[in-house]
Amino acid sequence: MTSQVGSVPRRRFLGLGGAGAAAVVLGTGVLGGESANAFTLRKDNPFTLGVASGDPSSDGFVLWTRLAPEPFAADGKGGMPDRSVRVEYEVARDERFRQVVRRGAAVATPELGHSVHPEIHGLAPDREYFYRFRAGGEISPVGRTRTFPVAAANPRELDFAFASCQAWQDGYYTAYDHMAAEDLDLVVHLGDYIYEYEIKNNNKRGVTVPEQFGTETFDLARYRLQYSLYKAEAPLQKAHARFPFIHTLDDHEVVNDWAKDTVLMGRNPNPDPAAFARRKAAAFQAFYENLPLRRAQLPSGPHIRVHRRLAYGRLADITMIDTRGSRDIQACSYGNGTGRTKACQERFDTDRTILGADQKRWLLDGLSSSRARWQILGNQVPMLETDWDPGTGKDVWVDPWDGYVADRNEILAAVQERDVRNLVVITGDRHQNYAADLKRDFDDPDSPTVASEFVGTSITSGGDGADVDALGQTFLAANPHMKFYNAQRGYVRVNVNRERWLGEFRVLPYVTRPNAPISTRAAFVVEDRRPGVQSA
Template sequence: MVVSRRQLLRYGVTGSVAALVGVSAVSSARFPAPRRLGELFSLGVASGEPTPDGVVLWTRLAPDPLAPDGYGGMPLAAVTVDYEVAEDERFAKVVATGSAVATRALGHSVHPEVTGLAPGRWYYYRFRAGSEISPTGRTRTAPAPGSPTSRMRFAFASCQSWSQGYYTAYEHLSAEDLDLVVHLGDYIYETSWLVARRGAAAMPPQLEGEAVNLAGYRLRYAQAKAEAPLQAAHAAFPWLVTLDDHELDNNWAGPHPGLGLDVYRLPPLYRRRKAAAFQAMYEHQPMRLAQLPAGPSMHLHRRYRFGDLAEFTMIDTRQYRSALACGDGKAVTDCADRFATGRTILGAAQRDWLVDGLASSPARWQVLGNQVAMAQSDYDPGPALLLGTDAWDGYVADRNTVLGAAADREAGNLVVITGDRHENYVADLRRDYSIPESPVVATEFTGTSITTGGDGAEISDAGRALLAANPDMKFYNRQRGYARVELDHQLWRNDFRVVPYVTRPGAPVTTLASFVVQNGVPGAFQD
């Protein structure tokens, strides 16, 4: 079942669309929780989208999260879910309370948007449904707009195929001293190509094959969010989340389906599939009402500022992009189409919004939450350029516009954080790669996967070729893990945190390498 905004208006459970989608209840009517179904809060709790006066809270009622119909074992009836926010973990000083209505229409998920909190401080929160109380989560508001902010720490992660490994990296991430986590996409995978988890139970039949409808996508989110390490990371910090391709379909591009030749490439079925994928994403992430999908459309580009220190701009490189150039995204040579001025990875409206924001923000660091590699990535050390067209290499005009604007408008210190590649990279970004002497205008840190690709290795033949072919690439590694960032007004420090294996649990974490960017000096160097 995919729910449109028009359909939501017809449900009328409490007389409020906001209540119906689990934002906040505005009616005195209460809907009792079911009894004796199992653990209602089996998927944990989360928070996200922090502002100076509030955050979004999230949970989903799912006593049987892998029930084949995708409804999590919940009955038809709506349920009132209460929440409270406190300054202390014992909830002795509660500062905000409220209720949201969990309905079947959105998988019994709730997304209350809490306001009225103090800026730049930690809070604790929990939910109650009937007599059952959720685990406690911890969250943090952003500093006041423009306020002096001396330091910030965050981590970014991506690409967490459940079938290809254990979420050990999240055990370590949840123990870090962070203010925020940024997830850059591929939170789920629409299909399981390889089950590499040693000792794992057989894949339930309802999770075999490929997700193409709402039940299928819900089950893949439930499978991921049932994992204790991921629950711990969500409960420890607020998150900013976007998507890449596998939340829907491998290598999809705007109105164009991804790889494969199945029936869901037909336009009406593809739009229905997209709507289902977007709804499932909203149901399972701490997102605001502004991100509630409208059928096959979801507003994902948005900004969040942290005092005078950093502004996070989350972009969407999937929904508005032109079709892939010269094939299906695999590396190609002599692809003239990638230079076409009409080709876009952002869409005109989002591109203008991004460029204007880079110019107007007073923050010291501009952090661009990006899905696919922005730096030119030549896979051939010889004279030919061998480039993949699923990344920004396939959309040269947009890349030149964004990086040119950053240079022309002196948009602070631009640092791009990227997922997708299942590898750790550091690369300087040039204004125009067709001009060898083009200046460096920004830095890109590409983070590896949480699990995708299995155990990985410190380096590979492909990595050696990339380093040899790309002088602006300063580091390569293909182990699993996440990136940890600490920034102040003078320095950005990026630590690559890696685990030696993921196909079995219990791996330790180490900092493999650290790179820094200095205020006012584009480009990175190893610390």
Template sequence: MVAPPNSVSRRRFLGFSSAGAAAVLLGTGAWDAASAYAAPVKGGNPFTLGVASGDPAHDGVVLWTRLAPDPFAADGAGGMPARPVRVEYEVAADERFGAVVRRGSAIATPELGHSVHPEIQGLAPDREYFYRFRTGGEISMTGRTRTAPVPWSNPRELNFAFASCQAWQDGYYTAYEHMAEEDLDLVVHLGDYLYESGVGTNKRGVTVDPEFTTETFDLARYRLQYALYKAEAPLQAAHARFPWIHTIDDHEVENNWAGDISQADNEPDQDPAVFRQRRAQAFQANYEHLPYRHTQLPSGPDVRLFRRLPYGTLADFTILDTRQYRDDQPCGDGGSATCTDRLEPGRTILGSAQKKWLVDGFAQSRARWQILGNQAPMGQTDRDPGPAVDVFLDPWDGYVAERNAVLAAAQDRGVRNLVVITGDRHQNYAWDLKRDYADPDSPTVGSEFVGTSITSGADGADMTDEGARFLAANPHMKFFNSQRGYVRVNVDRERWRGDFRVVPYVTKPGAPVSTRASFVVEDRQPGVRER
């Protein structure tokens, strides 16, 4: 388990590598060892937002922390001075740090909110490690991480969980308390890590300071919102326990945004140029608070989030970005029963470059399981049990031709097992992916597990009227549930098992967790079946 902050003698840290040898990341993104002499922070615990690791490779991971002795300071600076600060780190093979394998330092700059993202290399594959940070005499909590197997190996199994949608105002992060107790190799977060709305009205029944009651539009406000979320102990525990792989959905910026287009017609960011400024600040705050590698450092309103992480030859994690390059939602994101625009062949949710990268990856991958980390449901969600097709237009149902092209490419290029993991919907589904949902005889070419929210939507229910309609209207849907929680996955060479882990309530703390249902996918047999 993750250790609490502990006392370490100053002498233990004097063995760090020299400033000239340390990799020092400046706010500009350039590396410059001369800044290693920056003054340390003094007074108060600077590690109030916890620690994290991410994007595990076979030879290393990226570590993260952000210095914030006063995380709720109204200016979003976290109580830090407007100067760079050196942050030292240690990585060890044991929790007591008796066998330190890497030491170094990075510079936390005000330009990046005093966050650091040191990328640790030269670690052994498929190995557990522990890490911690130090600055100004203060030691962080201890984090645990794990490297991936070497790309050419054939691991026996993979254990991970995926989650999404954690609106602070809708409840407590109890699900993360339980996730932190699981035996996992990693966690995938599929977006809506943050919600942009104010939290003055909340189901926790707490009163918040005025600065938290407004919607987020600028960098200082986004930083405050992240601080509110990341101050939650269960979330910190889950981050400190496992390496995470992150992507975004819409609420990290604004609900249902699409490319350069804002959702709201009555807000000043409707101008695409103004919205791009908002997007740039949202992306920066996202980078500042999560364990991304330097390749995910935003350049203004642009960031490269789609990427592929191998787990030996057992699995590839192919992480998508379905927000930044998409066309606007068809038909004004309104009624869909008569919306033929959603069927237009030129409509894209991925953008041409990402689509080519995805399809080329299908042909090049040697992985037994191709895992697509996806934001909004790929499978068809018909809301009408009758002859009409009534779907949501924000997910892939608004981009039918591209969905069909991607699923056809997976089959035609010989993807052995395509499994899509998805968030967004605040509901649990297990269903089959069809090559063409308009054709009743269309073959099943893959499987999709849609995971519910951590809190969004508040307590939820096992079955709802909407769920009953979904099951009646969608023969490819094998399971529906609307409680809160996460999905735990065990993958081996013969089958995939997804356990829908749910809690009965989130509007008060202390809920127990249980497995509501388990569904499996057998090797070379696309489609889901209940275990």
């Protein structure tokens, strides 16, 4: 469990030369820290945004914190000086740091929002560790994390949760309090970690917010400020400090429904390309600055690579993809304000892509060559078909994979033809829970089921929600491959072992006031070598 460390004497923190030599690196872990300074803290706490870890490997992980003694400062600098600052860290086998295994220091630079991302290597596999930071004479909360098993290992099981869509203005982060109490190995976050919208006093929490949040996010200072508001939430900090996270992004980390180089729908359609490139560069930098991401995810201007693969021994490969950065603009009448379209032939065009050619090749090659028993695909937008028309026609959203049918058919055909074992897609975006079969071709009623999908609801986005609303009734009638629908808030808890996958939909009755209880609304299993979902 996480804890404060005020009772631990400071003189014991980072006795350099004790358990290994200290390495001083930039926040990215690249360069030396000769120009880094100690600084005198004139406020109470530089660790207002908490601590985190992420992207575990069999011998380490990345650690994260961002110094922000004044997290809501309107200039986005968090109350930090315009100079580099030394941030020390320790990693230990025990929560009281009697068995320290790594000591070092990173350089928090103003260019990266005084964030640090030290990458830790050389640790034992499949083991729990604890970590903490020191800066400005203050010691951070303790974080807990763990390494993955080695590639050749055959672990018995994996426990994780996945979540997405946490609009601050739509409710309280109570789901993260419950998640932090679970017994998990990791958390996968599937995007919409922030929303770019302005936040005003008419929010669903019914609270007053500082005026600097009353504008939409466009530049780096404003994106930084938005992350600060979200990350100051205690339940989110608790979950980050309790488990390593694996992150990807969706649209709202930049702007609603963006596609590669433009925005076709929403409040800012068809922006100037140069202006949109600047906005993406700011959004990606703030994304990197505020999350436990490795150097490989450090953006270069308006470009960022978030697709990557992590191996949990031979039990599971976790493949994270990017369905925003290389996609074609959404098909047909997407600009009509609904996001849906009937009789849209453009969505079937074989040259349209949601992944881009390079990423698609990388994905297929990885699925084909993997020796893992389970293939977990971290995906932003629903892959299954979601038809609004219970009759003979089809009425679909074209922002998710329904607008990129050729890519979907190619991926799912390859799963069958290349005998990919146990593909389970985990998805966010929709603010609804689904359990569904993935068909090789959704336009062929006799098409075989080749994979499974679990779509998780939002943490808060959309407000309190409902169990099965009118849309759910329509979806269940129009989409026989959809086996479950729910529109409450929460997350999905997964236990996967060598024989089966168990996905449990954990839901809250409300989020517009705090302290909601949690329950398991439904559970579905996928059996080894038997694609498709079954009620548990």
